[in-house]
Amino acid sequence: MTAQSLIERRFNVLGRHSPLFYEKPLQLVRGEGVWVWDADGKRYLDAYNNVPHVGHCHPRVVEALRRQAGILNSHTRYLDETVIDYAEHLLSTFHPTLQRVFLTCTGSESNELALRIARETTGHMGVIATDFAYHGNTAAVSQISSVFTPASKRGPYVRYVPVIDPYRQRNGRRDEQLADFYIQQLQQAIDDLARNGVKLAAVLFCTAFSSEGLPDIPKTYFPKVAAAVHAAGGLVIADEVQAGFGRFGSHMWGHARHDMVPDIVTMGKPMGNGHPLAGVVTTAALMETFTSQNMYFNTFGGNEVSAAVGHAVLNVLRDENLLANALTVGEYVLTGMRRLQQKYPIIGDVRGQGMFFAVEIDDAARTKKIVNRMRERGVLISRIGPHDNILKIRPPMVFTKDNADVLLNTLDSVLSELA
Ligand SMILES: Cc1ncc(COP(=O)(O)O)c(C=O)c1O
Incomplete structure (x- = not known):
């Protein structure tokens, strides 16, 4: 079953306006902690989802x-x-x-x-x-x-x-x-x-x-x-x-x-x-x-x-002391994001607290490209705001500093191509 044929089947039963994330929609088949896998076995770091709050499929x-x-x-x-x-x-x-x-x-x-x-x-x-x-x-x-x-x-x-x-x-x-x-x-x-x-x-x-x-x-x-x-x-x-x-x-x-x-x-x-x-x-x-x-x-x-x-x-x-974890890992992410802000003038503002971050990008089209390129590189984020130009990063509460490094390094590499 290709993703494209599943999209067509979805349109046929759920309609064309039932929203899907990303230019190439994802078919997720499994999740564990901060990780999810697609139908081809590719692993993604989930830096977006607040629904699996304490991690996907917490035992x-x-x-x-x-x-x-x-x-x-x-x-x-x-x-x-x-x-x-x-x-x-x-x-x-x-x-x-x-x-x-x-x-x-x-x-x-x-x-x-x-x-x-x-x-x-x-x-x-x-x-x-x-x-x-x-x-x-x-x-x-x-x-x-x-x-x-x-x-x-x-x-x-x-x-x-x-x-x-x-x-x-x-x-x-x-x-x-x-x-x-x-x-x-x-x-x-x-x-x-x-x-x-x-x-x-x-x-x-x-x-x-x-x-x-x-x-x-x-x-x-x-x-x-x-x-x-x-x-x-x-x-x-x-x-x-x-x-x-x-x-x-x-x-x-x-x-x-x-x-x-x-x-x-x-x-x-x-x-x-x-x-x-x-x-x-x-x-x-x-x-x-x-x-x-x-x-x-x-x-x-x-x-x-x-x-x-x-x-x-x-x-x-x-x-699991997840509020304390959110505070310490959150500070670590913010510090890393501010480093990226120094490096890339297209980042206008970095803000957030705990496990919730917003990164203002200079324009909406570029923001969309960043979100899609991050997905291709295996990191899930999204965008928000009245101008559609803010990266929305809101991982499950079990996110670690190692996970944060993956997020920050991937964002750095994507920005180096799109900034
Ligand atoms: C702030 C806020 N309130 C309410 C809702 C609605 O929740 P539900 O989709 O569970 O009906 C949402 C959903 O995105 C939300 O973000």
């Missing part, structure tokens, strides 16, 4: 799944200790005010539920997101996912604010002034909703602004977002689908890294290491108000197998 996660699947997997309306153990462990990683969880299956579903909770409990309808955000694919969530939804389809209850961009938009301003400028934009969006008779239900932000390009966010920004939103009678929804589960090394959650306590947190991708597990964490009061008026249940979300898998992910993060 403890695989064993937890296999074991529980062989014991019981029904649905979520029976008492089950595995589920409660998991929920207790998960909630122990949150601020003491955030002590209730809904388990779901996808990030989209989590954001949909978060919007319902915010709208129901505030009695307001307005939602604010950034002007280059992706939060999911349900009807309500796609309205606020500005990156893929044309302005005409975004609806009267939604407003967008520009994403904070210290690299391109600093214009001599200090961090605090820059944060204040973007808070003014947020206030204008709140006021614009009000002028149109719409009160604010929530702001929904990714706490890393990852689709937006992973900007370095000034310390005062998120606490001021929370203050402005609360003053308007709305709630803060922190989307941790990309930033969560220790990706930044210093903290388990992106909002904690910014000293902000949200009202609602949504999670997904890394939570089940590839198994469809996601969730919404909130306060006891908000859950009580919402669920006393809306019977909420979810057939698959947090079933026995999902809980066993999710728990194994948390245990591996803890037992």
Whole structure:
């Protein structure tokens, strides 16, 4: 079976618009740790995927799944200790005010539920997101996912604010002034909703602004977002689908890294290491108000197998010290990237923390070429940002310094050809 004939078969059943990475799409057949193999037996270093958070096919996660699947997997309306153990462990990683969880299956579903909770409990309808955000694919969530939804389809209850961009938009301003400028934009969006008779239900932000390009966010920004939103009678929804589960090394959650306590947190991708597990964490009061008026249940979300898998992910993060690993290996990668920045003037900025890096390249076409050339050389990365010119590097948390050397040396060699 050639890759080309598989692509044709895929088009015939999944359609031509179901997205595929790379000019030459990859057929991956196996994964282990930070490595994946294609159908020809070629090995690739995975420096992109956050879904296999603790590494592809981590033996403890695989064993937890296999074991529980062989014991019981029904649905979520029976008492089950595995589920409660998991929920207790998960909630122990949150601020003491955030002590209730809904388990779901996808990030989209989590954001949909978060919007319902915010709208129901505030009695307001307005939602604010950034002007280059992706939060999911349900009807309500796609309205606020500005990156893929044309302005005409975004609806009267939604407003967008520009994403904070210290690299391109600093214009001599200090961090605090820059944060204040973007808070003014947020206030204008709140006021614009009000002028149109719409009160604010929530702001929904990714706490890393990852689709937006992973900007370095000034310390005062998120606490001021929370203050402005609360003053308007709305709630803060922190989307941790990309930033969560220790990706930044210093903290388990992106909002904690910014000293902000949200009202609602949504999670997904890394939570089940590839198994469809996601969730919404909130306060006891908000859950009580919402669920006393809306019977909420979810057939698959947090079933026995999902809980066993999710728990194994948390245990591996803890037992293998993967947050600390993200910090030390992350520093090593950043230092190497900054060396490349000195060598190649086409690199405008290097930023990131833990296992998440953004490298600004001077132009979008060249960025695309770099990503494809890296894939040919056996290293998987991608690109992000409103100008499509930022290399997105976000490996599994078990990435080592040796892996980082492979990434940096390959990038060096690709840049030497394309710079
Ligand atoms: C920040 C963020 N939120 C939500 C989602 C939606 O998650 P899912 O694809 O699991 O529905 C994504 C997916 O890319 C995301 O990046």
